[in-house]
Amino acid sequence: MGATKDRDRFSTTTRIRLLGEQTAARVYRSQTRRQARRSRLTGRAALLALVVCSLIVALAYPMRQYVAQRADIAEQQRILDEERAETERLRDEKARWQDPAYVERQARERLHMVRPGETGYTVVDPSAARERRKESRPTADRAWYVNLFDGVDTMDRAGQADD
Numbered sequence: 599m600g601a602t603k604d605r606d607r608f609s610t611t612t613r614i615r616l617l618g619e620q621t622a623a624r625v626y627r628s629q630t631r632r633q634a635r636r637s638r639l640t641g642r643a644a645l646l647a648l649v650v651c652s653l654i655v656a657l658a659y660p661m662r663q664y665v666a667q668r669a670d671i672a673e674q675q676r677i678l679d680e681e682r683a684e685t686e687r688l689r690d691e692k693a694r695w696q697d698p699a700y701v702e703r704q705a706r707e708r709l710h711m712v713r714p715g716e717t718g719y720t721v722v723d724p725s726a727a728r729e730r731r732k733e734s735r736p737t738a739d740r741a742w743y744v745n746l747f748d749g750v751d752t753m754d755r756a757g758q759a760d761d
Contacts (some may be wrong), residue, residue: 694700705711712718 710720711716
């Protein structure tokens with residue numbers, strides 16, 4: 599009887615051990631499968647990351663060129679608009695110069711011209727005339743070109759004083 603009891607106990611222990619080994623083997627296999635799946639997903643993720651990085655690198659230069667060209671186009675469009683406005687202004691001015699009344703008025707204002715029989719007057723600011731007399735030297739006995747250069751020098755000094 600004792601031998602049977604030992605056999606039963608032995609067989610139960612043996613069964614439990616076998617059951618534990620089988621369970622351990624299943625757990626190990628499932629862990630191996632999970633790890634295999636994880637490593638596959640990690641490989642897929644790495645490949646996906648590599649593809650995405652490659653696309654970014656491949657598209658970075660063309661995108662930069664596209665943005666730069668769009669900026670150049672906008673700049674050229676702005677210049678074109680300015681040139682069109684300038685062209686329109688010059689056309690208007692050309693049309694004004696076709697008018698004889700405008701030409702006459704400009705000749706009177708800019709060149710101090712008068713019609714035959716009219717008397718032209720030039721009003722001089724008294725303070726400016728006094729300043730000119732202080733700076734000028736006797737001009738009657740000098741050559742015309744000396745007077746011209748003195749006038750240029752005087753205007754140059756006046757221009758430097760304004761700056």
